[in-house]
Amino acid sequence: xxxxxxxxxxxxxxxxxxxxxxxxxxxxxxxxxxxxxxxxxxxxxxxxxxxxxxxxxxxxxxxxxxxxxxxxxxxxxxxxxxxxxxxxxxxxxxxxxxxxxxxxxxxxxxxxxxxxxxxxxxxxxxxxxxxxxxxxxxxxxxxxxxxxxxxxxxxxxxxxxxxxxxxxxxxxxxxxxxxxxxxxxxxxxxxxxxxxxxxxxxxxxxxxxxxxxxxxxxxxxxxxxxxxxxxxxxxxxxxxxxxxxxxxxxxxxxxxxxxxxxxxxxxxxxxxxxxxxxxxxxxxxxxxxxxxxxxxxxxxxxxxxxxxxxxxxxxxxxxxxxxxxxxxxxxxxxxxxxxxxxxxxxxxxxxxxxxxxxxxxxxxxxxxxxxxxxxxxxxxxxxxxxxxxxxxx
Amino acid sequence: xxxxxxxxxxxxxxxxxxxxxxxxxxxxxxxxxxxxxxxxxxxxxxxxxxxxxxxxxxxxxxxxxxxxxxxxxxxxxxxxxxxxxxxxxxxxxxxxxxxxxxxxxxxxxxxxxxxxxxxxxxxxxxxxxxxxxxxxxxxxxxxxxxxxxxxxxxxxxxxxxxxxxxxxxxxxxxxxxxxxxxxxxxxxxxxxxxxxxxxxxxxxxxxxxxxxxxxxxxxxxxxxxxxxxxxxxxxxxxxxxxxxxxxxxxxxxxxxxxxxxxxxxxxxxxxxxxxxxxxxxxxxxxxxxxxxxxxxxxxxxxxxxxxxxxxxxxxxxxxxxxxxxxxxxxxxxxxxxxxxxxxxxxxxxxxxxxxxxxxxxxxxxxxxxxxxxxxxxxxxxxxxxxxxxxxxx
Numbered sequence: 023x024x025x026x027x028x029x030x031x032x033x034x035x036x037x038x039x040x041x042x043x044x045x046x047x048x049x050x051x052x053x054x055x056x057x058x059x060x061x062x063x064x065x066x067x068x069x070x071x072x073x074x075x076x077x078x079x080x081x082x083x084x085x086x087x088x089x090x091x092x093x094x095x096x097x098x099x100x101x102x103x104x105x106x107x108x109x110x111x112x113x114x115x116x117x118x119x120x121x122x123x124x125x126x127x128x129x130x131x132x133x134x135x136x137x138x139x140x141x142x143x144x145x146x147x148x149x150x151x152x153x154x155x156x157x158x159x160x161x162x163x164x165x166x167x168x169x170x171x172x173x174x175x176x177x178x179x180x181x182x183x184x185x186x187x188x189x190x191x192x193x194x195x196x197x198x199x200x201x202x203x204x205x206x207x208x209x210x211x212x213x214x215x216x217x218x219x220x221x222x223x224x225x226x227x228x229x230x231x232x233x234x235x236x237x238x239x240x241x242x243x244x245x246x247x248x249x250x251x252x253x254x255x256x257x258x259x260x261x262x263x264x265x266x267x268x269x270x271x272x273x274x275x276x277x278x279x280x281x282x283x284x285x286x287x288x289x290x291x292x293x294x295x296x297x298x299x300x301x302x303x304x305x306x307x308x309x310x311x312x313x314x315x316x317x318x319x320x321x322x323x324x325x326x327x328x329x330x331x332x333x334x335x336x337x338x339x340x341x342x343x344x345x346x347x348x349x350x351x352x353x354x355x356x357x358x359x360x361x362x363x364x365x366x367x368x369x370x371x372x373x374x375x376x377x378x379x380x381x382x383x384x385x386x387x388x389x390x391x392x393x394x395x396x397x398x399x400x401x402x403x404x405x406x407x408x409x410x411x412x413x414x415x
Numbered sequence: 416x417x418x419x420x421x422x423x424x425x426x427x428x429x430x431x432x433x434x435x436x437x438x439x440x441x442x443x444x445x446x447x448x449x450x451x452x453x454x455x456x457x458x459x460x461x462x463x464x465x466x467x468x469x470x471x472x473x474x475x476x477x478x479x480x481x482x483x484x485x486x487x488x489x490x491x492x493x494x495x496x497x498x499x500x501x502x503x504x505x506x507x508x509x510x511x512x513x514x515x516x517x518x519x520x521x522x523x524x525x526x527x528x529x530x531x532x533x534x535x536x537x538x539x540x541x542x543x544x545x546x547x548x549x550x551x552x553x554x555x556x557x558x559x560x561x562x563x564x565x566x567x568x569x570x571x572x573x574x575x576x577x578x579x580x581x582x583x584x585x586x587x588x589x590x591x592x593x594x595x596x597x598x599x600x601x602x603x604x605x606x607x608x609x610x611x612x613x614x615x616x617x618x619x620x621x622x623x624x625x626x627x628x629x630x631x632x633x634x635x636x637x638x639x640x641x642x643x644x645x646x647x648x649x650x651x652x653x654x655x656x657x658x659x660x661x662x663x664x665x666x667x668x669x670x671x672x673x674x675x676x677x678x679x680x681x682x683x684x685x686x687x688x689x690x691x692x693x694x695x696x697x698x699x700x701x702x703x704x705x706x707x708x709x710x711x712x713x714x715x716x717x718x719x720x721x722x723x724x725x726x727x728x729x730x731x732x733x734x735x736x737x738x739x740x741x742x743x744x745x746x747x748x749x750x751x752x753x754x755x756x757x758x759x760x761x762x763x764x765x766x767x768x769x770x771x772x773x774x775x776x777x778x779x780x781x782x783x784x785x786x787x788x789x790x791x792x793x794x795x796x797x798x799x800x801x802x803x804x805x806x807x808x
Contacts, residue, residue, distance in 0.1 A: 072626050
């Protein structure tokens with residue numbers, strides 16, 4: 023039986039809302055012992071916005087509530103930091119300095135610490151002090167200018183928190199990379215900018231832009247046989263034809279004999295340019311049969327396609343179930359206490375994501391683990407103004 | 416001077432297009448020695464779709480061209496795999512078995528190998544053999560059902576390859592996590608599914624859905640003071656008001672005294688529900704002044720906002736420049752040979768992303784590094800049918 027990859031790695035987490043907690047959730051799932059510090063009495067605002075999301079992101083951590091305006095709380099942070107491999111914070115730039123837990127201060131108590139700061143625009147540059155949320159980082163990185171209908175203005179398209187998640191993912195990778203360095207490596211400050219992280223995910227499109235010297239959204243978003251189509255039963259499928267052989271397969275399936283053999287339709291860029299011919303004909307064709315018919319026919323014809331699904335479909339998705347992405351109770355309903363926090367199976371020699379134990383932790387609440395954490399430091403919680411122990415909340 | 420985190424880690428990469436190469440690009444940037452195998456004569460199709468994107472993703476690797484249908488080529492793969500910590504492949508499930516380079520085969524030559532398979536739906540389950548592209552994985556994970564205008568049908572919204580990139584990011588994290596395990600750990604198979612990776616990024620929204628028992632897109636996408644607004648000069652800004660104090664700041668700035676003090680507008684969920692009152696009034700207000708006026712005023716009032724930018728703005732973005740995300744030539748133009756492949760600075764004690772050396776590599780082409788790689792293995796390229804050495808291409 024292998025150990026989890028981050029077993030024995032202690033991480034001190036002073037973040038809230040999404041980017042920081044989503045990052046440390048993954049690290050905890052990979053085996054790290056994450057101690058999350060939350061505002062005494064108030065907690066993480068995510069607990070109010072979405073209790074389920076809060077639990078998902080933080081249930082696998084130890085929860086310590088502190089009032090960071092108290093000197094005693096800062097002393098506790100430093101004591102824990104002295105024994106932690108990693109410190110993660112998500113305050114606006116400047117706040118940690120004011121609190122006395124900036125990089126320099128924690129380096130003094132732990133000369134090898136990996137100090138990860140997650141902020142909207144990074145710790146330097148003219149934007150560092152601006153307030154912002156996910157939408158603003160997506161916006162400044164340019165995502166809206168290449169999204170949505172090519173014939174319309176910029177749109178804020180996505181139902182997910184793309185820039186927040188981008189920062190989370192790069193924070194995890196940076197921390198894991200720093201953990202690869204020898205243990206006696208001097209302390210490092212990892213400066214994660216959500217805006218720059220978002221922009222990194224746009225680099226493949228940016229390089230296309232550089233190639234073609236054309237900023238037009240149509241170059242990215244105008245795509246003939248690559249889009250969403252409605253079926254006879256008022257449902258939708260997505261079609262993902264990129265390569266010529268898939269295009270030929272599609273034309274044959276739909277009975278478009280004229281197009282199947284027409285070399286003037288060959289090539290991804292060509293088909294994008296001719297989308298005003300292609301799209302209407304495809305729309306009419308797919309509207310003639312039900313979704314299930316098309317999924318089966320497209321699969322048999324070897325054409326990339328899938329259903330357009332919603333959350334209410336997740337519970338019925340055989341692929342999600344068979345790959346262990348979601349779990350069911352014995353009565354067939356969704357197991358709401360057992361969601362994957364990391365989607366990759368380490369198949370051999372053991373699935374070390376601990377499927378059985380996963381998410382069986384005690385429900386999280388503010389200061390849940392105060393007693394145990396402080397006891398180990400030799401501190402009685404009653405000493406500390408503003409700090410509430412487990413039982414009094 | 417510290418070593419790069421992955422210095423000394425050899426990675427054998429048999430991937431093409433986006434998900435695999437984007438993953439190994441990051442690993443190479445973090446110091447790994449990536450040997451990328453490409454089809455002899457043909458290369459990676461990305462080289463035709465977007466030469467700039469191909470160079471960005473693969474320029475920091477060693478490039479070996481092989482015809483994998485030749486037994487000699489498989490012998491070479493095995494020889495390199497025997498000395499590699501990591502193997503990454505992105506074929507459709509089943510192909511590596513046919514070629515003789517599946518997990519079992521490579522485990523025989525390297526009992527500690529980290530074998531990472533990146534595929535659309537994963538190596539198991541009913542969808543494993545389906546063809547697919549980025550759009551199909553986004554679609555089946557449900558992203559389209561929560562994106563776009565809340566009053567309209569599903570939309571394929573985003574200009575970036577969200578699912579492909581999700582798989583890349585989880586592949587990197589899985590590989591780095593596996594590298595944390597001791598060197599004598601038995602071989603591991605990391606089964607990365609692009610669809611499940613995409614779904615993982617939707618988990619925060621899925622948990623909201625579970626909380627509220629309502630699948631309606633309006634709950635996610637209907638957002639009063641959180642959206643895009645047009646300004647007098649026909650440009651656009653993004654507004655990111657989530658918390659009440661930002662809402663009050665905004666109302667005061669815009670002169671909405673009635674709303675600033677109205678407690679019935681408090682709360683994120685309340686404002687989303689009242690978007691049909693809020694949005695038109697904001698639209699009218701922002702249309703009265705130019706973008707630059709608003710950016711300055713919103714910043715002074717401490718309201719989260721930013722410009723909606725496009726790629727043609729990147730070169731002028733002071734934040735990108737000051738944080739080193741993009742570089743300029745001495746004449747002020749964009750340095751097109753110097754793009755960041757990893758956005759996080761490791762500020763102390765050294766910026767180990769090697770800013771100066773970065774992207775100064777020889778331009779990539781098919782089989783660029785054949786000679787050097789094969790020479791080390793004691794193989795003359797002339798032995799190998801279908802393998803073209805550097806000079807003959």
